[in-house]
Amino acid sequence: MVCLCIGLFSFMLLKLREMVLSLEVKPDVPLIEADVAKFTRVMSNIIDNAFNYTPDGGSIEVRASYLPDTQRVLISVKDSGVGIAPEFREDVWKRFQRYEEHALQLDVAGTGLGLSIVKEMVEMHRGDVWFESELGQGTTFFCLATD
Ligand SMILES: Nc1ncnc2c1ncn2[C@@H]1O[C@H](COP(=O)(O)OP(=O)(O)O)[C@@H](O)[C@H]1O
Numbered sequence: 001m002v003c004l005c006i007g008l009f010s011f012m013l014l015k016l017r018e019m020v021l022s023l024e025v026k027p028d029v030p031l032i033e034a035d036v037a038k039f040t041r042v043m044s045n046i047i048d049n050a051f052n053y054t055p056d057g058g059s060i061e062v063r064a065s066y067l068p069d070t071q072r073v074l075i076s077v078k079d080s081g082v083g084i085a086p087e088f089r090e091d092v093w094k095r096f097q098r099y100e101e102h103a104l105q106l107d108v109a110g111t112g113l114g115l116s117i118v119k120e121m122v123e124m125h126r127g128d129v130w131f132e133s134e135l136g137q138g139t140t141f142f143c144l145a146t147d
């Protein structure tokens with residue numbers, strides 16, 4: 001969870017954006033056994049996107065909860081940003097793919113590599129990553145990790 005805090009608050013300080021941020025880690029969430037550098041990179045990439053694709057005045061909520069049935073930890077990063085266009089949803093995971101309309105609109109620099117690395121790293125750790133999004137309303141990324 002330290003990774004989540006560092007990821008969330010370093011972006012807040014570095015970018016000095018006007019946003020409402022919230023972090024909720026449920027008390028029963030166990031420690032996850034993971035490569036700290038890789039896990040921090042995964043969370044930073046997802047949170048970085050949430051910041052970049054949410055205009056000022058928006059919100060970002062990071063939550064972690066434990067799913068006892070499957071003994072897994074579910075982390076979600078929900079933003080109130082521009083959302084992901086339906087025709088781009090399959091491409092977000094592909095290398096070098098960016099949705100130029102939104103990148104131009106919000107002046108976001110990037111390579112389009114972030115989410116392809118996220119997917120590869122999460123799957124390497126037997127986890128899952130996916131998202132739900134509504135154009136113009138926001139996006140929630142989910143990451144399921146084993147403890
Ligand atoms: N939270 C988000 N809200 C809206 N669009 C997103 C979000 N996260 C990712 N995207 C879309 O997916 C694309 C690919 O993301 P990523 O691989 O991290 O590349 P980059 O951040 O370099 O553009 C982004 O360019 C953007 O169009």
Ligand SMILES: [Mg+2]
Pocket residue numbers: 045048049110114115
């Ligand atoms: Mg990115």
